[in-house]
Amino acid sequence: MSRLNYTVYTEALLLRHADLFRPFLGVVGLAPEVLERPDVIIPLSKYNALLEVAAAQLDPDLGLRMGLGLLAGAPGDILLGGFGHAARSASSVRAMLDFGSRYMVVHAQANELTWQVRGSHLEICYRLTDPSITERRQDAEYALAVLYTRLMECTAGRFSLARVDFAHPQPASTALHRQAFQCPVRFEQSSNALVWPAAMLDEPLVTADPRLFQALLPGLEEQRKRRVADNDLAMRISLAIETDLKGGKVALEEVASQLCMSKRTLQRRLSELNVEFNELVEEVRQARALDLVRHSSLSLTEIAMRLGYYEASSFTRAFRRWTGLTPRDYRQQYQQ
Structure with missing residues (x-):
């Protein structure tokens, strides 16, 4: 996840x-x-x-x-x-x-x-x-x-x-x-x-300094609630993207639908998080790829398919761009 x-x-x-x-x-x-x-x-x-x-x-x-x-x-x-x-x-x-x-x-x-x-x-x-x-x-x-x-x-x-x-x-x-x-x-x-x-x-x-501590606390609590809410939203969007990865191209409209939002609302919330949708999709795909290559026993072809790559060579090129290594070399290095 x-x-x-x-x-x-x-x-x-x-x-x-x-x-x-x-x-x-x-x-x-x-x-x-x-x-x-x-x-x-x-x-x-x-x-x-x-x-x-x-x-x-x-x-x-x-x-x-x-x-x-x-x-x-x-x-x-x-x-x-x-x-x-x-x-x-x-x-x-x-x-x-x-x-x-x-x-x-x-x-x-x-x-x-x-x-x-x-x-x-x-x-x-x-x-x-x-x-x-x-x-x-x-x-x-x-x-x-x-x-x-x-x-x-x-x-x-x-x-x-x-x-x-x-x-x-x-x-x-x-x-x-x-x-x-x-x-x-x-x-x-x-x-x-x-x-x-x-x-x-x-x-x-x-x-x-009790007076300073009490003076700072309300502002920090407000920030804490906002940051926790941002965490939750980023997690929900990331999970929705992961669900759509198998289909290859991940669409903003489909992710918004999963979250019970309009496309415009999701775009606004992403803007508030200072996140571009396509960049987020790439980051989710990268993190999922690293996790599967490191920790799963799936073949590299199966991993590529799970991430929406129709050809293993496309997955290998993307993985090399992310890490400087092929998926096979990365898995061997991690297992060592």
């Missing part, structure tokens, strides 16, 4: 590091204006790709360095806009984590923050829920580093990490990870997680 077109606010992150990211905007299909305004919304997939491309060219630890504040720039709460300000204004670690779990969608629609107490430890987990994003190292390291630095700041460094887990493979060098976190760091785990003493959960925040 496809979950596409998630977006993220650039906030001050890209603006603060504009000189660093500017050379790579065109590579991932972003316009220069994303470096000019903090209220710009961009596709999460392109934001993530920008981090990965910049890191590949400049510094493999780029996300980690940004999250730890080792590059010149603003504090992490500033980089995350109103969401960041409100988080550090909460009354306690528990309140901060509950806030983050509920309102993360305001900053980025496919970012998920969860927490649980397991025995004597508090586990705080972060993940991207968009399955079309496969390269995730920079995002994960940036997110955990920001969370770590904010919690250390807000609790005046009273607690030490017990462990850090990352879902991505271990990089060639982990020196910065171990130096920064001062605890065991594991890779290829089931989730990205910071593990702290459970006693930390009810620690009051030294940055607590």
